[in-house]
Amino acid sequence: MAHIYLTDTEGREATIDIIAGNSLMQTITDAGFDDLLAICGGMCSCATCHVYIDEGQLAQLSQMNEDEQELLSLSDYQQDNSRLSCQLRMSDALDGLRVTIAPAD
Numbered sequence: 772m773a774h775i776y777l778t779d780t781e782g783r784e785a786t787i788d789i790i791a792g793n794s795l796m797q798t799i800t801d802a803g804f805d806d807l808l809a810i811c812g813g814m815c816s817c818a819t820c821h822v823y824i825d826e827g828q829l830a831q832l833s834q835m836n837e838d839e840q841e842l843l844s845l846s847d848y849q850q851d852n853s854r855l856s857c858q859l860r861m862s863d864a865l866d867g868l869r870v871t872i873a874p875a876d
């Protein structure tokens with residue numbers, strides 16, 4: 772089964788199986804990582820599902836839309852590899868994706 776490698780805000784690492792079609796946010800929260808708050812439930816309006824993606828894997832992901840860009844720009848912790856995990860759809864092609872949960876604003 773395809774999977775991602777996740778690091779949480781305290782540096783703990785985990786390997787999580789992917790279910791194709793689920794969002795990355797759902798993948799992380801379903802695995803029990805409650806430091807990804809995802810307050811708006813995936814409506815792209817809170818930015819509490821902020822993650823960092825391994826720089827070398829960014830090109831594998833879908834393009835960011837304007838709403839995602841705008842929300843991320845408001846974060847004190849935005850980096851070049853920032854994404855909102857609710858906006859990323861899982862697929863087997865993302866096997867091995869390395870993801871780190873960003874600190875909460």
Ligand code: FES
Binds near residue numbers: 820858
């Ligand atoms: S869960 Fe709110 S923006 Fe992603």
